[in-house]
Amino acid sequence: MKISAITSYLERIAPLSYQESYDNSGLIVGNPNDTVQRVLIALDCTEAVVDEAIEKGCGLIITHHPIVFKGLKKFNGKNYVERVVLKAIKNDIALYAIHTNLDNVLGGVNSKIAEKLGLENTAILNPKSGLIKKLTVFVPRTHVESVRTALFEAGAGAIGDYDECSFNSIGYGTFRAGQDANPTLGEIGQQERVEETKIEVVFPSFKERSILVAMYSAHPYEEVAHDLITLENTLHQVGSGIIGNLPSGQTEAEFLGYLKEKLNLSVIRHTPYLDKEVVRVAICGGAGSFLLEHAKRSGANVFVTGDFKYHEFFDAEDSLVIADIGHFESEQYTQELLFDLLHEEFVDLPLLLTEVNTNPVKYYY
Structure with a gap:
């Protein structure tokens, strides 16, 4: 299976944009287009975990904590971070972390x-604010239904337990096409007045690209009049x-x-x-x-x-x-969570839970 198929699924559950500013979640080592036969899941990526992946034929290690938080300037193996990255690269093992983005979602x-x-x-x-955007787009009456449907299918218009939410107001727009334009309606050099509907929808900010692509694809105009703003509304699911x-x-x-x-x-x-x-x-x-x-x-x-x-x-x-x-103790069941999420989506993908206890804190009784 391609690494990108696995990571794309995880990022639908916990988008990378939901991670904290100090974090480094995502694919840290490896090519997303590479394929893997087995996946190893752990809380931390240590040398022992990489050795386990090598022994068990796992081409991808998914951990909660990123092995790299800050930029590495040298790869001399002088510390455990450099040694882990070097060993993973040498053995063609990809490293992926899903950290504060998984902390910050319901179901995480x-x-x-x-x-x-x-x-x-x-x-x-x-709950976090500033993660919701609102799109306003002006559409000729003939294409209102198709544009609105395209926006909904791309993920716009979901509010809590409701979807396909929008506000629509009717008016008219004016424009005059220049000499180099190719207008869908009207004539070059003449002002046109067209009955239009203003469609307003909200969406989580990480879906912006797919929603704009859907809007442009469904809209008939050469130049699409639209507004895009970030809202301060609280996103209660994040x-x-x-x-x-x-x-x-x-x-x-x-x-x-x-x-x-x-x-x-x-x-x-x-x-x-x-x-x-x-x-x-x-x-x-x-x-x-x-x-x-x-x-x-x-x-x-x-x-x-x-x-x-x-x-x-x-x-x-x-x-x-x-x-x-304790830090480890409070997050120890994240491995079980990741296993269950991946197994539900990829039934035939061999998933292994690490047998290495990566907790660096020990207790003397």
Whole structure:
């Protein structure tokens, strides 16, 4: 199977435009037109994981964390990043990462944790804005239906649980074709007045190219009059963290025991109990301290995440219990998530979960 078929599918689920500015998701090593026989899935790409891919005949490694975050200026093998990239290239193994873009979508990393905990009525904890665009296009009456249908088929007009949404207003447009024009309507040098419909649709910004292609293909005019603007509306399906409710309330001690059991944890670092019932739980896989204030405002009783620093625990300020379960531990089921997503789409593609524990943090009991 071509690498591009696999990565295109993943990017429909978690578009690369949804990743954070510091991130480096996508195809890091390899040619998208190459074909692979097997795929290895891991949380991190280490030398041991590449060795495993070589041994098992996997031409593509899909990980959550990118092996390269910053530009590499030299390839001398002086650190593990350079050695991993060199080994992958030498053995014709492609490396693909799906990181914060998978964190930032419903059905992604945080949704998987919420599923493991049985949370209900889940929603994005901190939805993003600025990811929605609005297209306004002016169409002669004869082509309104075909242009509108083309826009819908390209992915425009979806709002929440509704699709084929548009606003249409009727008016007329004027134009005069120049000497070098090839007008669909009217004569060169004469002002024309044409009854037109203004079609307005919204769409996620990552679909812009396909929607504009559809518009130009369906529109009869040589020059298509249209406006394209970015909206500040919040896209509630995209953003950081997850908030949800337990099926029934638990004491704080009961919930931490439940958390430890459901996520197979060795240890949990947490702030003092507040003697409150735990019903509402906020989640952020990986390093989530940046979402603490959002967790407070959401009414969460516990915030489950990783990588809290010592002084950041004080910021709970008796509003909730912070439960730091560790970075790896909070994202360990991302491998299972990726396996399930890929298997559902590519039933005949051999998928392997790594047998390497890539967690660099160990615990002494």
